[in-house]
Amino acid sequence: MRTRNRAVLILLHCFLGEAIARAERPPDFQCGGNAREEPAVTVNLLREAEGEIQVSWRFNTRESLWGYAFPNLPEIARYRSWLESVKDTPKQELDESWEGYALEQRIEEFVRTRRLGILRPMNCLESALLATQISRTGAESLREFVGYVLRSEVPSETKIYFLSGPNVNPPRDNLIKPMIRQDLESGWWLYAIIHNHTGPHPAAAPSASDAQYGMFWVEDGAQRFIVVNGIEAFDVSGAELKQFLHAAKRDGT
């Protein structure tokens, strides 16, 4: 969901062999914690083709999902150490879409100065989803996932639709949109839409197109839009997202 135009060559053969096994293996929702307490996860593989995966995971909600005290997930640790290793490399040498990053930096600055949303550490749930993405794409990838997080109160359950594809932008939501609408009609609520900006210069801020996209889901009841960058999470409410979008349009961001 970045606006940058960059042709990304995907080495499909690297991923296809392991893709099925990965799809069957849900994220570590204990975030490296006690495996015995790991919730039983119902996996529903919705689509898997050409480097793309669309899957849902359903499990009993645990408060620890929203906690910040968790052991490092190996994929997140790998990403952070790679980020550290490239921090002194000029951005232009790392990625030809540097101008795209410059735009995201302006958006990030905009978010900070307008004090819309909050910037906080990633929590367990966000880290687990990003770790799954990194296990698919590698630590250096710009490829983005999107996770639609639904919750129900009785019973207290969480259901996540996870979409990740072979390009920078995640797959379109045509397949899962009617499923989520049906969930909403049967008592689930849409807690958040989570999405990542990783790569060598990761902005924890939505792009203007992210905000546009998020607004469609806010109209369907999404309460939060969250962008994670491997270190922090930018977390904005639906109402704030609306403000952000109006102000961004006005300022030409």
Ligand SMILES: [Zn+2]
């Ligand atoms: Zn984005």
